[in-house]
Amino acid sequence: MRNKISDNIIHENSKIYIAGHSGLVGSAIMRRLQQLCVKNIIVKNHNELDLTRQSEVESFFEEERPDFVFLAAARVGGILANNTYKAEFIYQNIMIAANIIHASYKYGVKKLLNFGSSCIYPKFAPQPMAEECLLTGNLEPTNEPYAIAKISAIKLCRYYNEQYGTNFISVMPTNLYGLNDNFHLESSHVLPALIRKIHLGKCLYNSDFKAIKEDLKKFPLHNINVELLKDSDIINLLSEYGIKTISSSKFKFSTVVELWGSGTPFREFLYVDDLADICVLLMQKYDVKDVGEFVNIGTGIDVQIKNLADLIKEIVGYKGQIRWNASKPDGTPKKLLDISKIKAFGWEPKTSLEDGIRKVYTWYLNRCDKKSSI
Numbered sequence: 001m002r003n004k005i006s007d008n009i010i011h012e013n014s015k016i017y018i019a020g021h022s023g024l025v026g027s028a029i030m031r032r033l034q035q036l037c038v039k040n041i042i043v044k045n046h047n048e049l050d051l052t053r054q055s056e057v058e059s060f061f062e063e064e065r066p067d068f069v070f071l072a073a074a075r076v077g078g079i080l081a082n083n084t085y086k087a088e089f090i091y092q093n094i095m096i097a098a099n100i101i102h103a104s105y106k107y108g109v110k111k112l113l114n115f116g117s118s119c120i121y122p123k124f125a126p127q128p129m130a131e132e133c134l135l136t137g138n139l140e141p142t143n144e145p146y147a148i149a150k151i152s153a154i155k156l157c158r159y160y161n162e163q164y165g166t167n168f169i170s171v172m173p174t175n176l177y178g179l180n181d182n183f184h185l186e187s188s189h190v191l192p193a194l195i196r197k198i199h200l201g202k203c204l205y206n207s208d209f210k211a212i213k214e215d216l217k218k219f220p221l222h223n224i225n226v227e228l229l230k231d232s233d234i235i236n237l238l239s240e241y242g243i244k245t246i247s248s249s250k251f252k253f254s255t256v257v258e259l260w261g262s263g264t265p266f267r268e269f270l271y272v273d274d275l276a277d278i279c280v281l282l283m284q285k286y287d288v289k290d291v292g293e294f295v296n297i298g299t300g301i302d303v304q305i306k307n308l309a310d311l312i313k314e315i316v317g318y319k320g321q322i323r324w325n326a327s328k329p330d331g332t333p334k335k336l337l338d339i340s341k342i343k344a345f346g347w348e349p350k351t352s353l354e355d356g357i358r359k360v361y362t363w364y365l366n367r368c369d370k371k372s373s374i
Contacts, residue, residue, distance in 0.1 A: 010038065010068060010284045017042040017066035019051060019100055020073030025115055025173075027180040028276035029070050036280070042066055052095040054102075061103040068283060069104050069112040071097065071153070075146075077187040080260075082143045084186075093149030101156045105166050112168040113283050114157050116294060118268075118335050119147045120172060128338040131172075131296060140332045158293050169282060169291050174298035174337050177356065178272030179363045183219050185241050190305065191269060194259070194312050195361055200243050201257040202318040209234055218367060246321070255320035260328035263306035268298050268336050271351035271359075278347045286345070298337035299349050308353075315357055 010016070016033060020026035021043040033041055042064055050056050051073050075085075075092040082089060097114070104112045121129045122137030134154075139147045157168035181192040188196070196219070203211045209231050216226045221237060229237070235245055242258030275297055282291065303311075309322055351359075 010036075010280070012037050012039055014038060014068055015040045015042065015064070015066045016068045016070070017064065018070045018072060019096070020071075022180070023072060023074075023076075024176060024178055024181050024272050025275065026070065026072040028178060028272040029072060029279065031273065032276040032280045051099060052092055054095075054099045057099040057103050058106065061107040061109075065107055067110045069100065069109050070279070070283075071100050071112060071114045073100070074115070076182070077189070081187040082146055086145045090145035090149050093146060094152055097149065097153035097156060101153065101160060101168065104168070105160050105164055110167065111283055111287070112157070112166070113279055114153050114168060114170040115279075116150045116154055116170055116172040117146070118172055118174045118296070118298070118337055119143045119332075120151050120154070121335070123332050127334050128300065128336040129296070130338040131292070131294060131341060134294075142329055142331050154294050161288050167288050169286070169288055170294035171279060171282070171291075172294050172296050172337070173275050174268040174270050174296075174335070176270055176272045176275060177360060179360065181272075181360065183364065185221060190267065191308070191312075191357070192360070194309055195316070195357070195364060197241065197243055197257050197259070198309070198312050198316045198318045198322075199361070199364070200238060200241075201255050201320050202316055204235070204238060204243060204245065205255045205318065205320040212238070242325070256323050257318070257320065258323050258325050259305075259309060260325055261305070261330040262326045263309065263324045264304065265330045265332065266302040266304050266334045266336065267308070268300075268302040269308075269353055269356070270297065270299050270349060271356035274349040274351050277350075278342065278345075281345075281347070292341075295342050296337040296339050297342050298339050299353075300337070300339045300343075301353075302334065302336045303353065311354060312357060312361075315354070315361055 016038060018026050018029055018041060021030055030041060044060065049060055073096050075089055101112065119140065121133050123140040124137060125133040154170045157170050160166045161168055175189065177191040182188045183192045183196045185193060185196060200212060200215060212234055213226050213229065244256050244258065246254050246256050278297055313322060
């Protein structure tokens with residue numbers, strides 16, 4: 001017999017599965033649950049559990065029988081990754097969502113929280129974008145495969161709720177950033193990509209090749225032995241990613257960091273620990289009857305990408321140039337969420353964009369010696 005919705009409240013002994021625990025969102029959820037002294041958190045690495053394989057997922061759920069599930073696992077990336085790996089983005093994300101949602105129903109999960117993305121909305125949706133805008137227009141082509149997979153997950157949750165009486169909630173966060181972000185220059189989102197490129201530009205400007213080598217050891221660009229790189233090799237490698245020497249003197253290089261697009265689009269950014277706070281609260285106190293099909297989560301404030309780059313440049317302390325390559329795609333011109341629905345729950349984000357970026361850059365400089373997730 002399925003559990004009654006009135007029993008669906010997280011307590012310290014609840015058995016909670018976080019799918020995608022090592023990623024940006026999953027690790028923030030874990031931090032928040034640990035702060036609440038939740039003792040029974042289940043996690044699995046990819047080599048232990050392949051979420052795209054239905055048989056593996058169902059065997060895991062049958063054995064573990066979690067009470068609550070946070071569906072934060074996904075194949076993610078920026079414009080370059082989305083354009084390059086279209087098939088992987090739609091296949092992997094659909095399979096992950098379908099397998100976890102179906103297994104959660106089949107093995108009696110009390111409540112599931114599914115993480116979507118603001119890219120589900122039409123490219124030219126009215127601003128700010130309310131939940132009712134879903135499926136009212138064409139998607140942005142550069143991330144359509146990912147968006148379709150995320151829309152499918154929303155609809156899966158909705159129809160399982162309607163047909164089987166499940167309690168599966170979906171949230172649509174705006175652009176996220178924070179600790180444990182992906183800083184790989186071929187697959188990262190805009191904010192971590194800007195932080196890393198501008199940081200490397202600063203190191204090159206200061207002729208700090210030791211710092212560049214340390215960066216490349218921790219977040220490799222290619223499968224190369226960093227210790228064997230000469231200064232000229234590093235200059236050539238960075239130039240492939242738009243971090244270039246434009247002139248030199250006896251003591252230092254002058255540099256330019258080339259960024260994709262015109263810099264004119266607007267984006268909204270939410271610090272991931274703020275997202276974790278509200279999502280754990282939703283799982284603790286609210287049900288699908290309260291939330292509806294899904295709910296937007298953001299700040300309600302956006303920033304032009306040019307201004308974001310200037311802010312990061314100031315925080316990082318980069319003194320070189322920034323140039324925009326308008327031949328590269330911009331993506332959706334504006335993506336600001338209408339957050340009136342979630343604000344009605346009494347929630348407001350706590351972290352300003354400047355404070356959040358400073359936290360992330362400090363973490364980046366002091367990060368553990370490990371590769372970025374790709």
